[in-house]
Amino acid sequence: MTTTVNRPTIQADSPSQASDTTTAIRPKKPILATTGHPVARPRAAAHLSDAQVEQLGQELDAIRDRIIASRGAADAAYIRRVIKVQRTLEIAGRATLMLSKKKTAFVAGTAMLSVAKILENMEIGHNVLHGQWDWMRDPDIHSTTWEWDFVTPAAAWKHTHNDLHHTWTNVLGKDKDVGYSTLRMADDQPWQPYNIFNPAINLVLAPFFEWGIAAYDLELEAWQQGEKSTDELKVSLKALGRKVVTQFTKDYVATPAAAAVFGSGKQALIGTFTANAIRNVWAHSVIFCGHFPDGVDTFSEEEIEGETRGDWYIRQMLGSANISGSKALHLMTGNLSHQIEHHCFPDLPSNRYHEVAVELREICERYGLPYTTGPMHRQVGQAWAKVFRLALPPKGERGRLIGRGTPKAPVNAAPPIPAS
Numbered sequence: 001m002t003t004t005v006n007r008p009t010i011q012a013d014s015p016s017q018a019s020d021t022t023t024a025i026r027p028k029k030p031i032l033a034t035t036g037h038p039v040a041r042p043r044a045a046a047h048l049s050d051a052q053v054e055q056l057g058q059e060l061d062a063i064r065d066r067i068i069a070s071r072g073a074a075d076a077a078y079i080r081r082v083i084k085v086q087r088t089l090e091i092a093g094r095a096t097l098m099l100s101k102k103k104t105a106f107v108a109g110t111a112m113l114s115v116a117k118i119l120e121n122m123e124i125g126h127n128v129l130h131g132q133w134d135w136m137r138d139p140d141i142h143s144t145t146w147e148w149d150f151v152t153p154a155a156a157w158k159h160t161h162n163d164l165h166h167t168w169t170n171v172l173g174k175d176k177d178v179g180y181s182t183l184r185m186a187d188d189q190p191w192q193p194y195n196i197f198n199p200a201i202n203l204v205l206a207p208f209f210e211w212g213i214a215a216y217d218l219e220l221e222a223w224q225q226g227e228k229s230t231d232e233l234k235v236s237l238k239a240l241g242r243k244v245v246t247q248f249t250k251d252y253v254a255t256p257a258a259a260a261v262f263g264s265g266k267q268a269l270i271g272t273f274t275a276n277a278i279r280n281v282w283a284h285s286v287i288f289c290g291h292f293p294d295g296v297d298t299f300s301e302e303e304i305e306g307e308t309r310g311d312w313y314i315r316q317m318l319g320s321a322n323i324s325g326s327k328a329l330h331l332m333t334g335n336l337s338h339q340i341e342h343h344c345f346p347d348l349p350s351n352r353y354h355e356v357a358v359e360l361r362e363i364c365e366r367y368g369l370p371y372t373t374g375p376m377h378r379q380v381g382q383a384w385a386k387v388f389r390l391a392l393p394p395k396g397e398r399g400r401l402i403g404r405g406t407p408k409a410p411v412n413a414a415p416p417i418p419a420s
Helices: 050-070 073-097 103-129 154-165 193-205 209-217 220-224 230-260 265-291 309-318 327-332 336-344 350-366 376-389 395-401
Strands: 009-011 029-031 322-324 373-375
Touching: 050 309, 050 350, 073 103, 073 230, 073 265, 073 350, 103 154, 103 265, 103 327, 154 209, 154 230, 193 376, 209 230, 209 265, 220 230, 230 265, 265 322, 265 336, 265 376, 309 336, 322 336, 327 336, 336 350, 373 376
Parallel strands: 322 373
Antiparallel strands: 009 029
């Protein structure tokens, strides 16, 4: 008997993209059916029937519709208040660094600037670029106009993050955020000799995370495979170059130059560099907590063939992890401490995730699905443990893989077929 599965229809982001061919690297967003079933559901959801998955999808759609309908003045006041606090901290931090020849001023200025950069990157920039505040129709807080305090241009990040990562979350071969084309972060990813350096690479990546993301957003792998043209790459490189100049001028020229008038130029330079490094380490930690701790699943391309809307929600829940903690922690993580809720509803206002989390956790319990969460120190520890563990090849293959690059053929393997 032949089973027919629903293949996702591909939706172009704009009319000009309608003729683009879809690929494993640069797919467009799928329009998923509400009924049907994939070729195979993840093990954690294998017990669910098609009807249950459809019902789950309807319940989550209803949550999203309710939050959208209830957005209003309180939400708008929240994001404007956060932006005001962030800008006040940034101005105060840079101003204090003018006098950073004094140790207390250096520490205070660097601390304020670090917090300001974290707030701008996590709770403001990331969420604004997801379109969470587009409903306000405010051009100053709109996903099409916001340019964040991060080296990678907003437009490039929106493509690799919003379009690719959030559509194909943790699907090996489609979601390049699984290891950022550099690290081995899943057992199903083939081991390569350079993976032995994963801990060292990740240690360097953390304080320079924005630079790693900027390089990643160039999609060099897609260019190498012919899926991104050289002309497109040149456009990306020019945009990145302009952004680098802007960031360098602001942090490493303007602020130190102004501080030099008060004899604090060197200290201000070190302070801004330190603030960027602190922001990068924090962002790296939060993001690694969201997808790499124990209990988070990865998926094959075959598993999502015929995926329905309910199955897509399930994949977001199984492929994400939350961080438990205080309101201050949630704010400083950009509410990505509610990563599960964010992946199910990436365009809902971040300040509403805490209320959604209560319902989503109850739904997971009712449908027998895991809801991965834990304190930040544990999630970070598990993510780093995975970096170290996956730096080595699978246990049974270590002796014949390390130092050889590719595994030897099994002893009982059939002889190669002669070329005709």
